[in-house]
Amino acid sequence: MIRGALDRLRRGLQKTREDLFGKLGALLGGRQKLDAETLDRIEELLLRADMGVQASLRITRTLEKRLQESKGEPSLEGVLEVIRADVRDILCQARPRVRPAGWTAAGEETTPAGAGKARPGGGKKKRRPADAAPPPAADIEAPAAEAKARPDVILVVGVNGTGKTTSIAKLAALHKQQGRSVLLAAADTFRAAAVEQLGVWAQRAAVACVQQGQGADPAAVVYDALCAAEARGHDLVIVDTAGRLHTKSNLMAELAKIERVIEKCTGRAPETLLVVDAVTGQNGLAQARVFAQTIPIDGLVLAKLDGTAKGGIVVAIAEELGLPVKYVGTGETLADLAEFDVDTFLEALFTEETAEQEEASRDS
Amino acid sequence: MFQELTQRLEQAFQRLAGQPSLTEQSVGEALREVRVALLEADVDYGVARELTERIRAQALASPLLPGLTPVQHVVKIVHDELVALLGGQTRELALDGPLATVMVMGLQGSGKTTFCGKLAQRLAREGRQPLLVAADIYRPAAIDQLHALGEAAGVPVHSDRESRNPVSIVKLGQRRARDKGCDVLIVDTAGRLHVDDALMNELSALDRAVPMQEKLLVLDAMTGQQAVAIAREFAARVGFDGVVLTKLDGDARGGAALSVLQVTGRPVKLVSVGEKLDDLEVFHPDRMAGRILGMGDVLSLVEQAQAKMDMGEAEDLARRFSAGQFTLEDFQKQIRQVRRMGPLQGVLRLLPGMKSDLIDRADVDENQFTRVEAIINSMTREERRHPDVINGSRRKRIARGSGTNISQVNKLLKQYRDMRRMMKEINAAGGLQEFSRRVLERRA
Numbered sequence: 080m081i082r083g084a085l086d087r088l089r090r091g092l093q094k095t096r097e098d099l100f101g102k103l104g105a106l107l108g109g110r111q112k113l114d115a116e117t118l119d120r121i122e123e124l125l126l127r128a129d130m131g132v133q134a135s136l137r138i139t140r141t142l143e144k145r146l147q148e149s150k151g152e153p154s155l156e157g158v159l160e161v162i163r164a165d166v167r168d169i170l171c172q173a174r175p176r177v178r179p180a181g182w183t184a185a186g187e188e189t190t191p192a193g194a195g196k197a198r199p200g201g202g203k204k205k206r207r208p209a210d211a212a213p214p215p216a217a218d219i220e221a222p223a224a225e226a227k228a229r230p231d232v233i234l235v236v237g238v239n240g241t242g243k244t245t246s247i248a249k250l251a252a253l254h255k256q257q258g259r260s261v262l263l264a265a266a267d268t269f270r271a272a273a274v275e276q277l278g279v280w281a282q283r284a285a286v287a288c289v290q291q292g293q294g295a296d297p298a299a300v301v302y303d304a305l306c307a308a309e310a311r312g313h314d315l316v317i318v319d320t321a322g323r324l325h326t327k328s329n330l331m332a333e334l335a336k337i338e339r340v341i342e343k344c345t346g347r348a349p350e351t352l353l354v355v356d357a358v359t360g361q362n363g364l365a366q367a368r369v370f371a372q373t374i375p376i377d378g379l380v381l382a383k384l385d386g387t388a389k390g391g392i393v394v395a396i397a398e399e400l401g402l403p404v405k406y407v408g409t410g411e412t413l414a415d416l417a418e419f420d421v422d423t424f425l426e427a428l429f430t431e432e433t434a435e436q437e438e439a440s441r442d443s
Numbered sequence: 444m445f446q447e448l449t450q451r452l453e454q455a456f457q458r459l460a461g462q463p464s465l466t467e468q469s470v471g472e473a474l475r476e477v478r479v480a481l482l483e484a485d486v487d488y489g490v491a492r493e494l495t496e497r498i499r500a501q502a503l504a505s506p507l508l509p510g511l512t513p514v515q516h517v518v519k520i521v522h523d524e525l526v527a528l529l530g531g532q533t534r535e536l537a538l539d540g541p542l543a544t545v546m547v548m549g550l551q552g553s554g555k556t557t558f559c560g561k562l563a564q565r566l567a568r569e570g571r572q573p574l575l576v577a578a579d580i581y582r583p584a585a586i587d588q589l590h591a592l593g594e595a596a597g598v599p600v601h602s603d604r605e606s607r608n609p610v611s612i613v614k615l616g617q618r619r620a621r622d623k624g625c626d627v628l629i630v631d632t633a634g635r636l637h638v639d640d641a642l643m644n645e646l647s648a649l650d651r652a653v654p655m656q657e658k659l660l661v662l663d664a665m666t667g668q669q670a671v672a673i674a675r676e677f678a679a680r681v682g683f684d685g686v687v688l689t690k691l692d693g694d695a696r697g698g699a700a701l702s703v704l705q706v707t708g709r710p711v712k713l714v715s716v717g718e719k720l721d722d723l724e725v726f727h728p729d730r731m732a733g734r735i736l737g738m739g740d741v742l743s744l745v746e747q748a749q750a751k752m753d754m755g756e757a758e759d760l761a762r763r764f765s766a767g768q769f770t771l772e773d774f775q776k777q778i779r780q781v782r783r784m785g786p787l788q789g790v791l792r793l794l795p796g797m798k799s800d801l802i803d804r805a806d807v808d809e810n811q812f813t814r815v816e817a818i819i820n821s822m823t824r825e826e827r828r829h830p831d832v833i834n835g836s837r838r839k840r841i842a843r844g845s846g847t848n849i850s851q852v853n854k855l856l857k858q859y860r861d862m863r864r865m866m867k868e869i870n871a872a873g874g875l876q877e878f879s880r881r882v883l884e885r886r887a
Contacts, residue, residue, distance in 0.1 A: 123488055126482060126488050126668070127488050127668045128668070129667035129668050129669070131483075132479050132482050132483055238665070238690070238693065239552070239554070239690060239718075240551070240552030240553060240554055240663065240690070241552060242551070242552055269718070270588070271560075271587070271588045271591030271592055271595075272584040272585075272587035272588035272590075272591055273584075273588075275583070275584035275587045276582070276583045276584035276587075276588075278584075279583035279584055280583060293591075324690060324692060324693035325693065325694075326692070326693050326694050327692075356552060356663075356665075358550065358663070358666055358667060358669050358673075359663075359665050359666070359667055360485035360665060360666055360667025360668060360670075360695075360698075360699065361482075361483050361484070361485050361667065361696075362485070362664075362665040362693065362694065362695035362696070363665070363667075365694055365695075366665075383551065383552075383636045389668075389669070391667075392667065410636070411636060
C-alpha cells in the first residue's frame with residue numbers, strides 16, 4: 080500500500096484507535112489482573128466499534144482463555160496483541176468467493192436461489208442438479224482467444240447511500256493509474272440524477288462512461304457498455320448499480336439478471352464488490368447475507384472510513400460470511416481509496432501512533 | 444409480539460430448568476438476552492445498559508402477574524419500558540408563520556435530498572406552498588437530483604449553479620419564495636462523510652442567517668453505534684428539533700432512533716419507508732418499540748392499506764360481498780386493490796410474527812397476480828359477470844388470450860367458486876366476525 084493511502088487510512092481510523100487504545104490503557108493501567116469487569120469493558124469497546132455481539136464475544140472469550148493460560152500480569156501490549164491476532168484470524172479466514180446456494184459457474188446455466196422465484200414459469204427451465212458433472216472445460220473457456228479480448232468487469236452493488244458511485248469513481252481512477260483502459264456503465268437508472276453524478280465523476284477521473292438515462296433497463300445499459308468496451312478496446316468495465324435495500328426481492332432479482340448478462344457477454348463472472356458504509360451497524364450483516372444469497376460476492380468495499388465511523392461491521396461480516404474486505408474508501412477525493420490490507424487495518428486500529436507520525440499525517 | 448426476544452428469553456429460561464420463577468439469577472440470564480437483542484438492533488451500548496438495569500429493577504420488584512409466564516412478564520416490562528423511552532405521542536412538524544423554513548441536515552448518503560422531495564410533496568398535498576432550495580453545492584448532480592424530485596412532486600426548486608455560497612443561495616430562495624407566495628422553504632444542505640468543522644460552520648452560518656422553524660437531522664435507520672456521536676455533535680454545534688429516520692423499509696431495526704432520543708432528547712418526527720415520493724410517514728413510538736424488538740407493524744399495514752386503497756371502491760366491494768353478488772369483476776378489483784399496496788412481501792413484512800428470513804424463504808409469486816389479472820382481462824364482460832357461462836371453448840379462448848393455459852384458467856375459476864362458497868357461509872353465519880370466530884374455534 081502506498082504511503083499516502085496508509086496515512087489516510089490511519090487518519091480515518093484515528094478516532095477508533097484513540098478510543099480503543101486510550102480506553103484500554105486507562106482500563107488496564109492500575110490493574111493487576113484481568114478481571115470480569117475489565118473483560119466487560121473490552122467487550123464494550125469492541126461492541127461500540129460495531130463489531131457485533133458474536134465477533135466481540137469470541138474475541139473476549141479468547142482473550143480470557145489466553146490470559147488465564149499465561150497467568151502473568153496482563154500488559155497492555157499483551158492484551159492488544161491477543162485482540163489483534165484474533166481480529167486478524169477473523170478477517171483472514173475470509174473465503175475468496177461466496178456463492179449463493181445453487182449458483183453455477185459462468186457458462187453453465189445459472190439458477191441463483193434469489194432469482195428463481197422471480198422468473199415467470201421458472202419451473203419449466205431445466206435445472207442442473209447440484210452434483211451433476213461440470214460441462215467440458217471447452218464449453219466454459221472457448222474460444223480462448225476471443226475471451227481474452229473481452230473486458231474484465233467489476234460489478235458494484237450495495238444498499239442506498241453507502242457510497243457506490245463515489246467508490247466507483249475512485250476504483251476507476253485507481254485502475255487507470257495502473258494502466259487499464261476503464262469504461263464506466265451507468266446502470267443506476269433509478270435514482271434521480273444518478274447518471275449525471277456518475278458522468279461528473281467519469282469526467283473528473285478522465286474515463287469513458289456509457290449511459291442511457293434515467294429509467295432505462297439497467298441490464299441493457301450493461302450490455303451496451305460491454306459491447307462498447309469491446310468495440311473501443313477498453314479492458315475494464317466498472318458497473319454502477321442502483322442502491323437497493325436487500326429486502327426488496329424484485330430489485331435483488333434485477334441484480335441477478337445484470338450478473339447473468341455480464342457472464343453471458345464476457346464468458347466469465349464479474350468481480351462483484353459489495354459497498355458497505357462504515358457507519359452501518361448490525362444491519363450490515365443482513366445486507367451482506369442477502370446480497371451473497373443473490374449473486375456471488377467477491378468482497379467488500381468499506382466506504383466512508385475517514386469519519387468517526389469505525390467500520391467494525393466488516394469484522395462481523397467476515398466472522399459470519401467469510402467475505403474479505405478488498406478496498407477501503409477514506410475520503411472525498413479520487414485518490415482516497417486503498418486496497419485493503421489486514422495488517423494496516425489492524426495497525427491503524429490497535430496501535431498507538433506517536434505524536435510525530437500524527438503531525439506528519441496531518442500535514443500531508 | 445416480540446417474537447425474537449420471546450424466543451431468546453424462552454431459551455434462556457429453559458437453561459434454568461427448575462427455576463421458573465423470577466430470581467436474581469434467572470432475571471440476570473434473561474437480561475443478558477435482552478441486552479443482546481438491543482445491541483443487535485443497534486441500540487447504543489450505554490443506552491442498552493441503562494435500559495437493562497431499569498428492567499432488572501422492575502422485574503425483581505414487581506410481582507409475577509397471575510397467568511403470565513416469567514418470559515411474558517419480562518417481555519411486557521421490556522416493551523413498556525421501550526414505549527416510555529420513545530416518547531408518548533407522535534409529533535408533527537411546527538411550520539407556522541408566513542414563511543416557515545425547514546433545514547434538512549445529515550451525513551452523506553443518509554437520504555437528505557430524497558427526504559426533501561418527499562416532504563415537499565407531503566406539504567403540497569396538505570395545501571401548503573413549498574419551495575425547495577438546493578444548498579448542497581458540493582456533491583456532483585445534487586442540484587439535478589433535487590430538480591428531478593421537485594418536478595416529480597410538482598414543487599418549484601430554487602438553485603444557483605454558479606454560487607459557492609449556501610447562505611446567499613438560501614437568502615435568494617427566501618426572497619423568491621416570498622415573490623411566488625410560497626409559505627414553506629425546504630433547504631437541502633450538503634452532507635459530509637462525518638461530522639467536521641467545515642460542515643458545522645456552514646450549517647450554523649445558515650442557521651444564523653435565516654431563522655429556521657424546524658431543523659431536522661436525517662438519520663439512516665441502519666446507523667450503528669456511531670449514531671449517538673453524530674447526534675450529539677449536531678445537537679451541540681447546530682442544534683436540531685427532530686430526527687427523520689430513513690430507509691425503514693429495509694429490515695434494519697433502527698435502534699439508533701432510541702439512542703438518539705435518549706441522548707439528545709430530540710424526538711423522531713418522520714420516517715421514510717420507501718423510494719417513492721409518498722413513502723413518508725409520521726413516527727409512532729409504540730410501533731418503533733415493537734420493531735426494535737422484532738415485532739411486526741400491524742398498524743402501519745392498516746394505514747398503508749387505507750392510504751392506497753380506494754375506500755369508496757372497497758366499501759362497494761364489501762357491500763356486494765355481503766349481498767352475495769361477488770363476480771369476477773369484483774375479484775379483479777380486489778386484486779388491484781391489494782396490488783396497489785406494493786409488493787406482497789413488503790406487506791407480509793409488516794405482519795407480526797413474520798420474520799424476514801421466513802418471508803424471504805416464502806415463495807411469494809407476484810407473477811401469479813399478473814397471470815390472474817391477465818386471465819380475467821381476457822374474458823368478456825358477460826363472462827366476468829356470469830362465470831358459469833364459461834365452457835370449454837371459452838376457456839380455450841381465454842387461455843390463448845391471456846398467454847396462459849387451460850389448467851391455469853380452471854384454477855382461477857375454482858378459486859373464484861371457493862371464494863363464493865366461503866362468502867355464502869359467512870353470510871349464513873351472520874357476518875364476518877361471527878364467521879372468523881367460528882373458524883378460529885374450529886382450529887383451536
